[in-house]
Amino acid sequence: MLDKSHKHVTCSTCLSRSNSLLGGLCTDEVSNLENHRSCNLFKKNQSLFLEGSFPRGVFCINQGKVKVFKRGDEGKEQIIHIAKEGEIVGFRAMFSEEVYNVAAETLEESNICYIAKDDFLNMIDTNAALRNGIMKELSKELADRASFITNMAQKSVRERLAFALILLEKIYEPEPINLSREDMANFVGTATETLIRLLKDFKEEGLIEVHTRKMTVTNAKKLIDIAGK
């Protein structure tokens, strides 16, 4: 259970994180940001935004995890990204001036701040460093997704699962990975049953430890080896 006091954190908590896009703001800008954001406690599995809706602002994750996903023809989710503390979610569609083509939902109880579209765009217009940071971020994600596509096309499910576990470990550390089998399957891009069978294999091979929902990587080297480059 998340401490309720998290509901009123200062922005600096978030901005000090190594992965924060807004890390380079000056004191004035930070206090301005403090005045323009609203902070909310989100329950587990609560939606931040839906595919097809218009963006009205961005979400800054102070505490918790958020899945960004797209639904395929039959409604099955494909998880594109899992965002953690310090990340900003939902700003991509704002630039494209189109509706969201993905949806976002909390994976656990989370503390998330909201910055209205205009305030966010203002910040960007007046801050070249921030702008560059965002362009850099967009480009990096584009690169990530090229790799994602290539992995989906060319790697086996076993290889992709190994790859996913390495990624998830980094996202969740120092906590154990904590995802439902279905979400994990939707991240790897496979059927839940197949994922469960492969997890069992990895467990038996001593690569991971599983305690119901929670799992930890015990042999990252081997997993990286299985995942391929």
Add this chain to the structure above:
Amino acid sequence: MLDKSHKHVTCSTCLSRSNSLLGGLCTDEVSNLENHRSCNLFKKNQSLFLEGSFPRGVFCINQGKVKVFKRGDEGKEQIIHIAKEGEIVGFRAMFSEEVYNVAAETLEESNICYIAKDDFLNMIDTNAALRNGIMKELSKELADRASFITNMAQKSVRERLAFALILLEKIYEPEPINLSREDMANFVGTATETLIRLLKDFKEEGLIEVHTRKMTVTNAKKLIDIAGK
């Protein structure tokens, strides 16, 4: 064979295209651009840049087609994007300040201009509209790639091929699609043999017409139907 005179086109030819990122430049900026770009005729299958190399500038396609691809573990190409006339290729890695994570190569004889990194970045710094256009473009591509990933994960090869043919038709029109079976397979994300068999099916179902390398879509409606949403 491409007319040699294409080697010395004016930028306005490119910029007038509907898909041009640089469409919004003013007269001064265009003439400045004319002075800073160099134009070259590229042979078929000529490399623009390699995965792992540092970006030194961007490529503006005046005439021709370029595949943007990534190699998987075993060297197999996954084509991420096929760029046509008017598109700018190779600017994403410039923002991320990292090496290219994809490679680019002409699919046919092409006329392509080169703009050095500094000149391009200068243009962006001094032109807010261009900057916004680029951010918009990056965001749109991010959305495209989320769909690409979801398609790879959830659609059958037959569905993906139908989808690819619809895309390729738009890229190549008014010309017929002109891609090797291998390239097409690497775009769809399948084995060449599988692609060939499915093309045959589509041909027999009257959805496409094939003349050796060249093919045209004869029943787009049905293909869209097969592709799914």
Add this chain to the structure above:
DNA sequence: TTTAAAAAGTGATTAACATCATTTTTTCAA
């Protein structure tokens, strides 16, 4: 025009993975 080489096409076989049906375990609210 001829002829290597590359690309396209075919057939047989196999492996990976999805799907469906069902059981077991875990979770969580009454």
Add this chain to the structure above:
DNA sequence: TTGAAAAAATGATGTTAATCACTTTTTAAA
């Protein structure tokens, strides 16, 4: 604490698509 619902796990089966081995056709260079 209990019982119903959700999630996880297991087994059997079917399908898709990869792989391999080979033939035919097309391309492009001598």
